[in-house]
Amino acid sequence: MAEFILDASELKERAKELHAGDRVILSGVVYTSRDAAHKRIVKLIEEGGELPFDLDAAGLSLCIVNTGGNHADLNEDYASVPADMKACSAAS
DSSP, rough: OOEEEGGGGGGHHHHGGGOOOOOEESSSOOOOOOOOHHHHHHHHHHHHHHOOOOOTTTOOOOOOOSOOOOOOSSSSSHHHHHHHHHHHHHHO
């Protein structure tokens, strides 16, 4: 397990050096979001709208983890989360 001290602006160029279990001490501007924001981002991209910030320049990545579960038993908004996340990832 390695340790990295990074500024958020370095993430994109240094991401391939990072591995599961590494410790990352991060400083700088970091954007986080959850499912509702992902839906808005996908909608803006699909409609050709302008995002509030440049996803690529921010060094953002979307990680989708298969937990073996699903969202089918949740309401319609949550049931669509996996497809929305994949669409957002494909668009960026």
